[in-house]
Each structure stands twice: as structure tokens, then as C-alpha cells.
Amino acid sequence: MKKLQYERPLIQRLNTGLMNKFGMKTEYTPHTHIDEVSVKSLIKEFGSPLFVISERTIRNTYKEANRAFKTRYPKVQFAWSYKTNYINAVCNVFHQEGSWAEVVSGFEYHKALNNGVPGSKIIFNGPDKSEDDLRAAINNESPIHIDHLDELYHLNELAVEMNKRPKVAIRVNMDTGVYPMWDRFGFNYENGQAWDAINKIILADKLDLVGLHSHIGTFMLSPSAYGVAASKLSDLALGIKKKYKKNILYLDMGGGFASKNTLKGSFLQGVDTNPNFDQFAESISTAILNAGFGTDELPLLVLETGRALIDDAGYLLGSVISNKRLSDGRRATILDFGVNVMFTSFWYDHKISPAQDFGNYTEDSVLYGPLCMNIDVIREHITLPPLKRNDHVVVHTVGAYNMTQWMQFIALRPAVVMIDLKNKVHLIRKRENLEYLEACEVKPDYLKSFKL
Amino acid sequence: MKIKKNIALSDTGFVFNPASGDSFSVNPIGLEIMKLLQENKSHDVIKKHLLETYSVDKDTIEKDFYDFAKMLEQFKVTETDEKKES
Numbered sequence: 001m002k003k004l005q006y007e008r009p010l011i012q013r014l015n016t017g018l019m020n021k022f023g024m025k026t027e028y029t030p031h032t033h034i035d036e037v038s039v040k041s042l043i044k045e046f047g048s049p050l051f052v053i054s055e056r057t058i059r060n061t062y063k064e065a066n067r068a069f070k071t072r073y074p075k076v077q078f079a080w081s082y083k084t085n086y087i088n089a090v091c092n093v094f095h096q097e098g099s100w101a102e103v104v105s106g107f108e109y110h111k112a113l114n115n116g117v118p119g120s121k122i123i124f125n126g127p128d129k130s131e132d133d134l135r136a137a138i139n140n141e142s143p144i145h146i147d148h149l150d151e152l153y154h155l156n157e158l159a160v161e162m163n164k165r166p167k168v169a170i171r172v173n174m175d176t177g178v179y180p181m182w183d184r185f186g187f188n189y190e191n192g193q194a195w196d197a198i199n200k201i202i203l204a205d206k207l208d209l210v211g212l213h214s215h216i217g218t219f220m221l222s223p224s225a226y227g228v229a230a231s232k233l234s235d236l237a238l239g240i241k242k243k244y245k246k247n248i249l250y251l252d253m254g255g256g257f258a259s260k261n262t263l264k265g266s267f268l269q270g271v272d273t274n275p276n277f278d279q280f281a282e283s284i285s286t287a288i289l290n291a292g293f294g295t296d297e298l299p300l301l302v303l304e305t306g307r308a309l310i311d312d313a314g315y316l317l318g319s320v321i322s323n324k325r326l327s328d329g330r331r332a333t334i335l336d337f338g339v340n341v342m343f344t345s346f347w348y349d350h351k352i353s354p355a356q357d358f359g360n361y362t363e364d365s366v367l368y369g370p371l372c373m374n375i376d377v378i379r380e381h382i383t384l385p386p387l388k389r390n391d392h393v394v395v396h397t398v399g400a401y402n403m404t405q406w407m408q409f410i411a412l413r414p415a416v417v418m419i420d421l422k423n424k425v426h427l428i429r430k431r432e433n434l435e436y437l438e439a440c441e442v443k444p445d446y447l448k449s450f451k452l
Numbered sequence: 453m454k455i456k457k458n459i460a461l462s463d464t465g466f467v468f469n470p471a472s473g474d475s476f477s478v479n480p481i482g483l484e485i486m487k488l489l490q491e492n493k494s495h496d497v498i499k500k501h502l503l504e505t506y507s508v509d510k511d512t513i514e515k516d517f518y519d520f521a522k523m524l525e526q527f528k529v530t531e532t533d534e535k536k537e538s
């Protein structure tokens with residue numbers, strides 16, 4: 001006689017009258033394939049855990065964002081925010097779509113140059129640019145976004161010494177009605193610092209002020225805040241026009257559009273509630289178009305959108321190591337990836353699906369990573385079908401920041417693959433090994449041996 | 453370990469404790485186990501039955517049965533043989 005298929009016995013308390021806020025039904029529909037490639041085969045070939053990036057999703061998302069802005073404003077330029085995901089294959093998909101690069105450190109700057117981005121199309125942001133970085137950016141005519149007065153004076157000196165006229169913008173921070181206000185970067189609008197810095201640059205006449213920049217925050221859920229920011233930058237640009245008869249070439253609105261993730265503690269799913277590109281585009285373009293620029297003097301609109309362009313395209317595949325019962329009766333499932341490779345689980349309740357078919361029964365669980373640390377929690381509450389050892393799971397919407405902020409702590413970093421438009425799988429970052437880890441270590445001679 | 457006498461088990465896997473008002477849902481294999489417990493079958497007999505009926509190995513049954521039994525205890529739908537029902 002053929003035996004019946006086994007499922008672990010389950011009993012679950014029913015809370016009548018209470019909506020189950022911890023798991024939406026969609027969370028446990030099995031996700032067996034990504035772009036028609038089976039999760040099982042990916043793990044078999046590249047190991048577990050494994051990051052998977054869908055090139056199709058990147059390009060579709062980019063086209064969607066581009067359409068939202070270009071149908072509303074005549075001159076739009078995206079600049080790929082390297083820190084969001086700087087694996088070269090990922091960057092180059094964006095560059096192929098037409099994105100410039102936006103970098104915040106020397107190594108990111110050189111990564112963009114090595115990828116083939118012309119210097120004049122690399123925007124150099126951030127508070128910590130070394131003198132070498134600044135010299136390289138000046139030589140390559142990259143727009144340098146000035147963060148503080150020390151940098152402004154330093155650039156003035158370098159301009160004289162190098163006999164060049166560096167292209168610069170200033171970063172402006174401002175009150176857009178959202179809390180917390182990011183006022184540690186750049187010059188403040190309301191207290192006049194920004195206007196002061198602008199006057200200093202123009203009157204010293206050593207730098208070419210080409211743009212104005214703001215980045216009002218990250219994972220912003222309020223499109224109207226961008227409208228406020230765009231109005232304030234426009235106001236500065238028009239002030240410059242009036243006082244110095246000089247056109248500002250571009251307004252850079254930074255990044256920060258929310259992706260489809262669900263913030264921790266939020267009751268509704270991000271995919272249903274977060275604003276889309278059209279809403280951000282409407283707010284920004286209306287503000288600039290109504291600001292009072294002459295039609296032939298409209299500045300280029302630059303966007304440094306990061307997470308909203310890549311989050312959806314990234315998946316993390318993993319496997320179940322073990323199941324446990326906690327002292328309060330809750331089920332705990334231990335997975336082979338933790339906060340070491342999924343930094344964003346500190347911010348989001350990531351959607352996690354089983355990668356194989358299941359019956360209709362589910363249970364509330366906690367998902368833990370494999371680190372020997374209490375903070376290694378992937379989801380505090382999730383409703384999933386009973387998972388057993390070596391079953392696979394798919395974490396969704398992990399394309400942003402995880403592949404740059406991942407830690408090499410206890411475990412080595414996993415491989416990253418990209419599925420191309422023909423559903424062919426490419427390895428784009430190898431799984432790390434001990435040799436890679438130790439490549440930067442130096443063992444002094446006297447510590448090379450010991451007796452035990 | 454026995455299922456308390458007053459516990460109601462429906463064929464759809466709905467479990468109700470009229471004394472506390474608690475209700476639970478069990479999956480089909482959980483229901484099967486609870487029914488066998490109601491019939492006063494011993495743990496060993498039940499485990500043997502599961503092993504014969506389902507495609508599963510002995511270790512998994514041991515582990516899962518132990519876990520399920522603990523949950524029944526935790527949800528107070530069982531009583532130990534020695535203890536009289538209050």
C-alpha cells in the first residue's frame with residue numbers, strides 16, 4: 001500500500017474576533033520559481049543562502065520610473081546610487097538603461113570609472129571625500145556636491161593650485177514637514193546657510209556652481225515632502241538667477257522614495273500602501289514647473305533613486321536548519337541566513353515565502369538566523385506552513401542595501417546570481433571563501449607558530 | 453496523557469474547550485492523533501500507526517509527536533493519567 005504524504009501535526013489557538021495582523025495569506029503561497037528558474041535548481045547549483053537578482057525586474061522598474069517622470073517633466077536624468085547595490089553587473093544594467101552614477105566614497109567613485117561611466121556623469125556626494133578623491137573628481141570634471149564649508153574652502157584652494165574650475169553643487173537640507181529632519185548633511189535652507197554658501201561660491205569665482213542638491217531622507221512615504229523640497233531648491237535657483245543672472249543647470253532631488261517593503265510595526269502591507277513613482281513624480285514636477293522658470297531655462301531634474309529601483313529585483317534564497325519550540329509555546333524556525341546578510345530585517349518585515357508546495361495549515365512562528373546572537377531575528381511573527389529541515393524559503397524585496405551592508409561575521413557572504421532577460425543564470429559575485437577573507441590579513445613572523 | 457473528557461473535536465479539525473472557551477484548529481494528522489488519544493491509545497501505539505500510514509521516518513515522528521504532545525499540554529486540552537479532572 002502506498003503511504004500517505006506526511007505533514008507535521010499542528011495545533012493552533014484561534015483568536016476569534018481578532019484579525020491576524022502577522023501574516024497575510026499571500027505570505028505562504030509557495031514561490032517555487034524566480035523568472036521561470038526553479039529555486040531548487042538555483043540552490044543546487046550555487047548553494048544556500050543565495051542572492052538572486054532579476055534583470056527583467058530592474059529594467060521594468062527603471063522604465064516605469066523613467067516614464068513617470070519623463071511624461072511630466074521635459075529633462076530628467078537618473079544617477080544610480082552606488083551604495084544601494086554596487087555589484088558591477090547591477091550598476092551596468094542601470095548604466096545600460098541610461099543612468100549616470102552617484103557615489104559617496106573614493107572606492108565607489110573608482111568603481112564607477114572602472115565600469116566605464118564618464119567622469120562628467122559621476123555625481124560625487126558625501127561628507128568624506130579625501131584630497132585625492134577631490135583631485136580626481138576635478139580632473140574628470142565630475143560634479144562635486146559640497147557638504148560643508150571646510151570642503152568649500154578646500155575646493156577653492158585646489159582650484160587655484162590645479163588651475164581648474166571645478167564643477168560643484170551644494171547639498172541643501174531643509175524642513176519639508178517630515179520628521180526626523182536630515183540636517184546633518186549640507187547647508188540649511190531655512191536659516192540662510194545655503195544662500196550664504198551660494199554667495200561664497202559665486203563671489204569667490206573659483207568654482208562653477210552648476211547644481212543644487214537635496215536628499216531629504218530615505219524610505220519616504222510622503223510625496224508632498226518632495227514637492228516642498230523641489231520648491232525650496234527652485235527658490236534658491238531663481239534667487240541666483242535674479243541676483244547673478246546665472247542659470248543653475250540641474251536640481252538634484254536625491255533618493256529616498258519608499259520601495260514596496262513593509263516597515264516594521266506597520267499594520268498594512270507596503271506593497272498596497274506605499275506611494276508609487278507617479279505620485280513622487282507628480283509632486284516634484286508640479287513644484288518645479290510652477291516655480292517661475294522660463295521655459296527654456298528649466299533645470300535638468302536629477303534623481304538619485306536607490307532602493308525603489310532595485311529592492312523588488314532582489315531575492316534571498318535560504319534553507320531551514322532546524323525547528324524549535326520556544327518556552328512560551330511559539331514555534332521557532334532557524335534559517336541558514338540571518339541579519340549578517342539581511343541587514344534590512346532591522347527595518348522591514350520582509351515578505352518570506354516557502355519555496356515548495358504545502359497543505360492549507362499554517363502556524364505562527366519566529367524566524368531566526370544562524371548567528372550565535374540574540375539579535376539575529378529575521379521575522380518576529382510570521383504565519384507559515386510547517387517547514388522542515390532543508391526546506392527552502394524565498395525572501396522578497398531585498399535588492400537594496402543588503403548586498404552592500406552585509407557583514408562578514410561568523411558566516412562568509414553568499415554568492416549573488418543574476419537571471420537575464422532570457423532566463424539564463426549568471427554568477428555575478430562569488431561565494432566568499434577563507435582565502436578571500438584572509439587575503440587582507442598579515443601575520444607577523446613571530447606569531448607564525450606555536451606549541452600547544 | 454489523555455484528551456480531557458469535555459473537549460469537543462469536530463471532523464473538520466475544530467477543537468473546543470467549553471470549560472475555558474478556548475478554540476483551536478488542528479490539521480488532519482493532528483486530528484487523527486487527538487482522536488487516537490481520546491480512544492486511550494498509548495503513545496507508542498499511535499506512533500507506530502503513524503509510521504505505518506505515512507511516508508515518514510521514525511526520528512521525525514518521534515520529534516514531531518513529542519512537540520505536538522507538548523503543545524496539547526500547553527494549551528491545556530490534555531490531562532495526565534494520574535491526575536483527576538478538577
Ligand SMILES: Cc1ncc(COP(=O)(O)O)c(C=O)c1O
Pocket residue numbers: 081084102125215217218219254255256257304305306307308400
Ligand atoms: C545622497 C544620497 N542620494 C541617494 C540615496 C539613495 O537613497 P534611497 O535608496 O533611499 O533612494 C542616498 C541614501 O541614503 C543618499 O544619501
